[in-house]
Amino acid sequence: MTHGASPTDRAAALPTHDDLVDERIVICYYVAALSFLTISMIAGLLMALQLVHWYPFKGVELLSPGRWRMIHTNAIAYGFLANAFLGTLHWAVPRLTFHTVASRALSWFIFVAWQAIVLATAVGIVVGPTLQDRPWLLAAAKAWHLPMSLGAQGLEWGETPFWIDPVALVGLALVAVNFMVPIGRSRGPMYVSLWYFMAAFVWTFLTYAMGNLLPEYRVAGTSAGAIGGLFIHDLVGLFVTPLGWGLMYYFVPILLKKPIWSHGLSLVGFWGLAFFYPLQGIHHFLYTPIPMFLQYGAVISTIAVELVVATVVINFFGTLSGRGQAFFDNLPVRYFYTGMVFYFITCFQCALQVTLTFQKLIHFTDWVVGHAHLVMFGVFSLWLFGIMTYLFPRLLGRPWWSRSLCEYHYWLSAGGLAVMFLDLTLAGVFQGYYWASLQPWDVSTNGSQPFWITRVFAGLAMFAGLICFLVNLWMTARGAEATDPLPARAAGTPAA
Amino acid sequence: MFESKSGIFFIAGIGFFLLAFLGNGAVPMIMYKDRHEATAEEVVNKRVLAQFRDLSERYPEAFARAFGEPSAEACAEALRLGRQVYIGEGCWHCHSQFVRPVSNESRRFGPVSRSEEYDNELQRPVMFGTRRVGPDLSREGGRRGNDWHAVHFHKPRVVSVDSPMPEYPWFFDGSPDAPNRRGFAIITYVQWLGSWLDEYPYYEELPEVQGGS
Numbered sequence: 001m002t003h004g005a006s007p008t009d010r011a012a013a014l015p016t017h018d019d020l021v022d023e024r025i026v027i028c029y030y031v032a033a034l035s036f037l038t039i040s041m042i043a044g045l046l047m048a049l050q051l052v053h054w055y056p057f058k059g060v061e062l063l064s065p066g067r068w069r070m071i072h073t074n075a076i077a078y079g080f081l082a083n084a085f086l087g088t089l090h091w092a093v094p095r096l097t098f099h100t101v102a103s104r105a106l107s108w109f110i111f112v113a114w115q116a117i118v119l120a121t122a123v124g125i126v127v128g129p130t131l132q133d134r135p136w137l138l139a140a141a142k143a144w145h146l147p148m149s150l151g152a153q154g155l156e157w158g159e160t161p162f163w164i165d166p167v168a169l170v171g172l173a174l175v176a177v178n179f180m181v182p183i184g185r186s187r188g189p190m191y192v193s194l195w196y197f198m199a200a201f202v203w204t205f206l207t208y209a210m211g212n213l214l215p216e217y218r219v220a221g222t223s224a225g226a227i228g229g230l231f232i233h234d235l236v237g238l239f240v241t242p243l244g245w246g247l248m249y250y251f252v253p254i255l256l257k258k259p260i261w262s263h264g265l266s267l268v269g270f271w272g273l274a275f276f277y278p279l280q281g282i283h284h285f286l287y288t289p290i291p292m293f294l295q296y297g298a299v300i301s302t303i304a305v306e307l308v309v310a311t312v313v314i315n316f317f318g319t320l321s322g323r324g325q326a327f328f329d330n331l332p333v334r335y336f337y338t339g340m341v342f343y344f345i346t347c348f349q350c351a352l353q354v355t356l357t358f359q360k361l362i363h364f365t366d367w368v369v370g371h372a373h374l375v376m377f378g379v380f381s382l383w384l385f386g387i388m389t390y391l392f393p394r395l396l397g398r399p400w401w402s403r404s405l406c407e408y409h410y411w412l413s414a415g416g417l418a419v420m421f422l423d424l425t426l427a428g429v430f431q432g433y434y435w436a437s438l439q440p441w442d443v444s445t446n447g448s449q450p451f452w453i454t455r456v457f458a459g460l461a462m463f464a465g466l467i468c469f470l471v472n473l474w475m476t477a478r479g480a481e482a483t484d485p486l487p488a489r490a491a492g493t494p495a496a
Numbered sequence: 497m498f499e500s501k502s503g504i505f506f507i508a509g510i511g512f513f514l515l516a517f518l519g520n521g522a523v524p525m526i527m528y529k530d531r532h533e534a535t536a537e538e539v540v541n542k543r544v545l546a547q548f549r550d551l552s553e554r555y556p557e558a559f560a561r562a563f564g565e566p567s568a569e570a571c572a573e574a575l576r577l578g579r580q581v582y583i584g585e586g587c588w589h590c591h592s593q594f595v596r597p598v599s600n601e602s603r604r605f606g607p608v609s610r611s612e613e614y615d616n617e618l619q620r621p622v623m624f625g626t627r628r629v630g631p632d633l634s635r636e637g638g639r640r641g642n643d644w645h646a647v648h649f650h651k652p653r654v655v656s657v658d659s660p661m662p663e664y665p666w667f668f669d670g671s672p673d674a675p676n677r678r679g680f681a682i683i684t685y686v687q688w689l690g691s692w693l694d695e696y697p698y699y700e701e702l703p704e705v706q707g708g709s
Contacts (some may be wrong), residue, residue, distance in 0.1 A: 142573065156609075198505060202509030220621075230520050291523075291524060432599070438701075
């Protein structure tokens with residue numbers, strides 16, 4: 001996996017790490033990712049405070065919780081996850097392929113453009129609705145019969161305003177080119193990570209184009225619902241998931257110093273995901289007027305994909321076998337495997353909740369919100385925290401300032417998430433029964449208060465974890481003397 | 497094939513994506529391709545127009561400033577803007593727009609949603625919604641008066657004591673009796689939802705609610 005390790009001629013001819021990886025761009029992407037994560041978590045907190053009647057900025061238009069709720073999800077997808085993935089890909093892809101990205105200048109251009117896109121989206125979401133009643137805009141909407149939203153568009157994760165969409169699409173195409181070139185130049189068999197990365201670059205572009213163009217310009221009503229479901233589902237399954245698993249296939253063997261347990265299971269996992277995952281979009285809209293046979297198809301392929309991804313989890317636990325101690329004394333490994341446990345819970349839960357029986361009760365409730373947090377925070381954010389915990393000491397050339405702050409980050413994040421997940425899942429069951437029992441609507445919102453209050457504090461714990469990480473990072477970056485250096489075994493040694 | 501660049505690029509990357517798009521996305525598009533997508537002008541009906549006129553009589557000066565005369569054309573304009581407000585303010589994150597055939601929803605809200613109800617430009621993208629903190633709104637039109645809505649948007653807890661809904665004072669010029677353009681638009685939009693149906697039940701009159709106290 002690592003190069004230059006053996007003193008043979010071939011190894012001597014291989015490019016070194018410094019030739020391959022532009023470490024500054026990795027750092028910049030991580031800083032951007034953590035900044036957007038901070039914004040996103042504050043936005044989520046605002047919505048949580050609104051629900052429990054503690055909102056501090058009542059009646060302030062630009063701090064409306066409804067608008068910031070959209071920033072919460074949008075900034076996670078495009079600000080935190082995308083930036084953190086891009087940063088890590090700038091580390092992993094050149095090292096895997098022994099080729100630099102297509103162009104370093106292009107990398108920096110994409111970096112700047114992507115931050116502009118995410119920031120413009122946030123500004124559009126907050127300021128756009130205020131300007132929505134301008135006469136010229138109304139005239140344009142009337143003339144072309146198009147939804148001219150200066151602010152958010154009405155699709156989850158497709159909130160990006162219409163005037164940013166083309167720019168974002170160009171950005172995604174450039175990302176694909178920039179990383180496909182080194183992959184294309186590499187010789188010999190492709191490692192599992194590269195399968196996932198390559199497919200993800202194609203899928204992300206296609207998914208973004210589909211979801212941000214068709215439901216807004218081409219199709220209305222029920223068909224738009226089907227496309228919308230496909231879009232939100234594909235973004236999880238074809239953008240976040242393959243990049244996440246690809247990085248696990250890269251980092252876990254390095255940290256455990258052993259190969260992946262079964263190559264066959266790797267193949268089953270990748271091709272199963274590629275085939276079944278995109279078939280399920282409609283399961284987000286069960287019991288809608290979308291034709292019932294399509295709903296059944298989506299349910300069946302969802303249950304199928306959960307079986308397939310279970311093989312990936314099995315493969316990784318097979319890899320851990322014999323190195324189990326690493327889970328306890330290697331923090332990145334602990335992050336990775338905690339995420340995988342959450343991933344397994346997510347998939348198990350998904351195979352159940354996708355059935356019509358469960359949907360009857362839990363659709364539209366906080367159960368779904370809990371599920372979303374379990375996937376996006378419990379799995380992918382924890383993985384990225386683990387990767388950052390592993391890479392920052394290498395990028396900065398010194399050990400973490402405080403190991404205990406790293407531990408606090410882990411426990412507050414994982415613990416807070418676990419509480420939030422259980423709390424919202426239970427809240428969803430209560431809400432479902434309140435509604436079905438035909439009691440007045442207030443009964444469901446009042447009955448949710450204990451759960452919503454618990455959620456505020458669970459979210460605060462996760463936010464406190466992030467603060468620990470940021471403080472630790474700040475102190476490490478400015479070169480403060482490490483208070484309690486990691487034992488060499490846990491910290492690893494800086495890359496060759 | 498399973499581990500080669502071209503196999504992954506063409507079969508997994510493009511092939512499987514297109515296959516799923518055909519199966520999940522193109523099928524409903526083809527099934528419904530002959531349906532007419534109504535414009536905002538075409539979905540204005542006599543009930544929503546009556547509400548629109550009521551707004552002009554109730555708040556004459558503010559209405560004249562915002563929309564002039566309560567014509568059908570102005571009503572379509574209000575619906576278009578109202579939908580934008582509904583999306584831009586994130587209403588659709590806490591209110592759904594479809595009644596499911598389960599969980600007693602047709603008793604609480606009204607008839608189960610049908611596909612034809614969504615064939616118009618105001619459902620592009622469709623406003624099915626993702627979460628119900630507040631109730632479904634697809635049968636909300638006509639349930640409550642325009643003045644109730646004005647007060648409710650201004651300060652929800654004045655009329656709905658325990659509501660967790662945010663306040664929207666920026667829909668008004670100072671007080672709830674002076675809605676601005678966006679205020680009139682969102683009220684008209686909410687009054688339009690369901691107005692194409694002849695009737696739906698009133699929750700307060702359900703036998704379960706009457707006898708259950």
